[in-house]
Amino acid sequence: MNKSCDVPVLVVGAGPVGATLANLLGTYGVGTLLVDRSPAILEYPRAVGLDDEAMRTFQAAGLAEAMLRDMIQNVPMRMYGARKQCFAEILPATREFGWYRRNLFSQPLAEQTLRAGLARFPHVALELGVELVALEQDEGGVTATLRRADGTERQIRAAYLLAADGGRSTVREGLLKLPFGGQTHAHKWVVIECDRDPLDAPYTALHCEPARPYVCLKLPYGLRRWEFMLFDGEDESQILDPAKVRELLAPHVPDPEALNVIRARVYTHHSRIAGSFVVGRVCLAGDAAHLTPPWIGQGLNAGLRDACNLAWKIAWIVGGRLRPEALQSYHDERHAHAKAMIDLADRFGAVLSLRNPWLARLRDAFFGAIRGIPAVRDYVLQMKFKPMPRYRAGVVQDSGQAARDDRVGRMFIQPLVEKDGGDFQKLDDALGPGFALLVRVPAAPLPPGLGEGLRRLGCRLVVVALPRSGPAPGARPPAPAGMSLLEDTENALHRWFAAAGADWVLLRPDRYVAAAGGHADMHGALARFVAEFLPAPAEPAAATPVLEAAA
Known part of the structure; x- marks a missing residue:
């Protein structure tokens, strides 16, 4: 890192993605300044769903349990057709990555938890009411001009700037002027939230009624949300009139006059993605990088995948543990998958928001027919339609063995494991932050040079x-010097190794498989990985400590 920098990393935008980035960087020991132009958390109705990958990201930041305190876990989603019949229910049973796949939360409460988590780190600072108004970058870093609410300005020099400043990103639009390709959807939606939930319906419901498609879902602490499609000619300001809001809700609640509506807002759906997520030493994340319609609940989740992918790479580069040019892999790994999630949301929305009654009946008949096919029913029920990230290029290494390489670049499983003394933990907690090399018994010591790398x-x-x-x-199997031992409590790791035809796996800090192979090729493959991605020993490491727990 350039010694002249005031701070290693400047994060712009303290929403859930920016705050998660700052928490992860704090966990990795990287000095970080997080700024946001808003002096307080926005109380607008926004994201409500978090998936298992998002929960694993919070786990990496040490905040999963704190987040869970304000969440409803394992919530089903139902889809209702034109005649109000349920034609599909989604309730994934798998906890492959250690968490449930459908969890509901309140974004303002989640942001409070994420910001409170920053207090754990003396090397992370949060400044509110501070706006980024200019930036310049060169080979050594980024110079950012920050303006306080009173109009005073100051310049900050950072090694890297991470922009998580929302769909109207100042960094993307005003400063970098990056293309933001895609479309803005014709129909707007009004989102209404009330407290003292009047319905006994503990699930998310997509009502695909041609008369007016709408969404209804239960949130924590007695909140309920409705989202109604607006039609051509309906005025945005008039639709938010209290009388009109109750008119919209009247067919769906016992007594609309008794409702206490606490939030109502009109939203436009967008399907857009930036041309590049990396521009020199500036990276885009979350809504600043891509906007996804809410149909499959992946907008915020996609942004949290960005944070999980980006934070460790920035931390390793700053700490001299990863070649700086590897930062481009953030774009290479995340851009295509973010686009795939946008496309899936578009297809979902097109099918579920049909206004033509005949097409809606054909849709309902189709879904009714496939419910009797077990494989198709399981595909829907277990959310297998959601494309999982697979990184074929980036900080990964194929071995030339098809069975192994099919798992390289994918997220690794997270079962329970046992440490010394009967201490049962989720795998990530047992490993701690950082890279991890898992080797099946029997295992031999690593050569000194490779171990040092x-x-x-x-x-x-x-x-x-x-x-x-x-x-x-009471006696545990032996482990070579310098290697710790984990017992595969659920036999899940054993099955993974057997299916992959592998004896070892190298896991990245974000728990994606970086490389895998057999005992015979382990030393050579790991040596190649170290040579490809680790800077030369002569390069100085940053003074900021990174990863004390994993050293």
């Missing part, structure tokens, strides 16, 4: 043993 990478060395495979009760 992995240590510089910030990699923990772990031997994985089958449960209760020691020579006697």
